Amino acid sequence: MTFNKLVSYFKTIxxxxxxxxxxxxxxxxxxxxxxxxxxxxxxxxxxILENDFFFDKIEIVKRESDELVNKYLLxxxxxxxxxxxxxxxxxxxxxCISSEVGCNMGCTFCESGRVKKIRNVTSGEMILQIxxxxxxxxxRISHIVIMGIGEPFDNYQNVCDFIETVNxxxxxxxxxxxxxVSTCGLVPKIYEFSEFPYQVNLAISxxxxxxxxxxxxxxxxxxxxxxxxxxxxxxxxEKTKRRITFEYIMLDDINDTHECAIELxxxxxxxxxxxxxxxxxxxxxxxxxxxxxxxxxKFYDTLKKNNISVTIRRxxxxxxSAACGQLxxxxxGS
Numbered sequence: 336m337t338f339n340k341l342v343s344y345f346k347t348i349x350x351x352x353x354x355x356x357x358x359x360x361x362x363x364x365x366x367x368x369x370x371x372x373x374x375x376x377x378x379x380x381x382x383i384l385e386n387d388f389f390f391d392k393i394e395i396v397k398r399e400s401d402e403l404v405n406k407y408l409l410x411x412x413x414x415x416x417x418x419x420x421x422x423x424x425x426x427x428x429x430x431c432i433s434s435e436v437g438c439n440m441g442c443t444f445c446e447s448g449r450v451k452k453i454r455n456v457t458s459g460e461m462i463l464q465i466x467x468x469x470x471x472x473x474x475r476i477s478h479i480v481i482m483g484i485g486e487p488f489d490n491y492q493n494v495c496d497f498i499e500t501v502n503x504x505x506x507x508x509x510x511x512x513x514x515x516v517s518t519c520g521l522v523p524k525i526y527e528f529s530e531f532p533y534q535v536n537l538a539i540s541x542x543x544x545x546x547x548x549x550x551x552x553x554x555x556x557x558x559x560x561x562x563x564x565x566x567x568x569x570x571x572x573e574k575t576k577r578r579i580t581f582e583y584i585m586l587d588d589i590n591d592t593h594e595c596a597i598e599l600x601x602x603x604x605x606x607x608x609x610x611x612x613x614x615x616x617x618x619x620x621x622x623x624x625x626x627x628x629x630x631x632x633k634f635y636d637t638l639k640k641n642n643i644s645v646t647i648r649r650x651x652x653x654x655x656s657a658a659c660g661q662l663x664x665x666x667x668g669s
């Protein structure tokens with residue numbers, strides 16, 4: 336529950352606003368997990384709260400570790416599982432969280448989409464991914480990327496509520512510019528997100544410079560063409576003045592040619608953006624291959640020469656299937 340919704344709740348039961356501040360302090364600063372631990376609340380109020388609310392739980396089923404990365408398999412209250420990945424950077428610890436159980440987007444290169452969407456992850460369950468992993472490792476998470484299992488804009492309101500609580504000074508207090516939302520391109524939600532009052536980062540999973548190729552890789556492109564996506568991004572930038580990230584997975588002999596680099600340069604010309612080239616992380620279940628280092632560097636150089644800001648993503652967790660595109664909804668032992 337967001338702070339503002341909690342304030343509204345207390346008004347309906349004729350309680351003061353400061354009660355919401357007290358509860359947020361207990362939840363997110365003191366990290367208690369029951370109302371009875373909130374010692375400055377009266378017993379009659381605790382009884383009301385226990386009747387109206389419950390404390391959700393999340394369980395660590397498995398943790399796998401590699402250099403500078405920990406991957407978690409997490410069980411939700413209903414038995415469904417999701418994954419989250421904690422990465423150590425020189426600027427802090429970044430947690431990649433899941434926003435759905437499964438995913439309906441069906442991107443052909445992504446392991447997450449092999450299980451169709453079962454349900455949304457609630458805003459509380461997104462928060463619990465942070466709280467549980469901080470507790471497990473006794474660390475402070477400074478950055479959040481909503482890039483795990485699921486399409487965040489297919490769970491729009493829960494994601495927005497999650498960001499509000501994560502960013503709130505009385506909540507987890509992570510700065511809005513340390514939060515990134517990644518979408519495969521749900522165009523109407525990009526327009527809606529331009530009105531969102533928090534200065535979070537927006538990343539677009541593009542992965543192809545033309546409709547023919549992108550539609551083969553990403554079914555969403557059959558619904559919203561690249562031209563519609565670019566129009567939405569231009570609108571978003573005009574409203575927010577925030578630079579856009581374009582994610583581009585490098586697939587051998589698919590989207591890594593010189594011609595693709597030139598076409599991508601023309602597509603993005605004039606946009607305040609940068610391209611994040613992602614070396615493809617191969618899986619046992621999908622037939623794509625990673626572009627060679629030489630091809631990735633040539634692609635990078637072509638974009639640079641055409642005045643497109645570009646980076647090559649640092650790799651994390653491929654040895655434990657924790658890298659981009661490798662997360663999936665699995666049961667223990669599968």
